[in-house]
Every structure is written in C-alpha cells, then in structure tokens.
Amino acid sequence: MGLEILIPVLGIMTGIIVPVSVFVWLYFESKDKNKTILEISKNIDDPSKIEDLINMLDDRKKEPIDYRRTGVVTLFTGVGLFLFGVFFLGSILKGVGALVAAIGLGQIIAGYLYPNTSEELTNAVEDFEKK
Numbered sequence: 001m002g003l004e005i006l007i008p009v010l011g012i013m014t015g016i017i018v019p020v021s022v023f024v025w026l027y028f029e030s031k032d033k034n035k036t037i038l039e040i041s042k043n044i045d046d047p048s049k050i051e052d053l054i055n056m057l058d059d060r061k062k063e064p065i066d067y068r069r070t071g072v073v074t075l076f077t078g079v080g081l082f083l084f085g086v087f088f089l090g091s092i093l094k095g096v097g098a099l100v101a102a103i104g105l106g107q108i109i110a111g112y113l114y115p116n117t118s119e120e121l122t123n124a125v126e127d128f129e130k131k
Contacts, residue, residue: 067111075104 041050082097 067107067114069111071104071107071109071111073104074107075101078102078104 037054040053044050044053078097078099078101080097081100082094085091085093085095085097
C-alpha cells in the first residue's frame with residue numbers, strides 16, 4: 001500500500017519542487033554576480049570603467065532577438081521531426097514537423113524584414129566612437 005501512494009505523491013511533488021528549485025538557483029546566481037560586481041568596483045577608480053563592466057555583464061539581456069538564428073534552429077528542428085515521422089512514427093509527426101519547419105521559415109523571413117532598430121545602430125556607433 002505504501003508504494004501505491006508513493007508514486008502519485010512523488011509526481012505531485014515534482015511539479016512543486018522543479019519550479020521552486022529554479023527560482024532558488026536563479027536567486028543565488030544573480031546574488032553571486034552582484035557580489036562580483038561590488039568587489040571589482042571597489043578596486044576600480046575610473047567610473048567609466050565600472051559602467052563598461054556593468055554593460056558588459058548585462059549585454060546578453062540587451063541583445064535583440066535574432067530571428068534569423070532562431071529561425072534556422074526552428075527550421076531544422078522541423079525538418080528533423082518531419083524525417084522522424086517519415087521513417088518511424090507516421091503522418092502525425094510529418095504534419096508536426098512541417099508545421100515547425102514553416103514556423104522556422106517564417107522566423108527567418110521576419111529576421112530579414114525587421115532589421116536592427118535605430119537605437120541599436122546608434123549604440124553601435126557610439127561604442128565604435130569610444131574606441
């Protein structure tokens with residue numbers, strides 16, 4: 001009787017434990033990053049170098065979505081699903097693969113239709129002029 005109850009309880013607990021552990025992990029990751037910035041800033045006298053350091057660490061968040069790159073990944077994921085459906089699982093997976101490939105193709109097209117914004121171009125010019 002104990003084993004019959006254990007499996008559903010573990011299934012329910014997994015749905016709770018996974019999100020909570022992700023939030024805890026992200027908290028500790030950002031906490032360490034902030035401590036590192038604080039320690040480095042204590043040893044730097046020039047404020048512009050501190051600003052460059054902070055911008056360098058936050059670069060990933062500021063980068064725009066590259067639709068061409070994500071589109072290529074999505075396109076080939078769709079092709080892979082389609083081929084998996086052709087060789088193993090049948091018509092349902094072929095349809096799913098074709099749908100995902102079409103979404104990837106749409107992302108690639110969107111990447112060419114919507115180039116970088118003027119703010120991003122201005123920031124790139126300013127960074128180049130600093131050097």
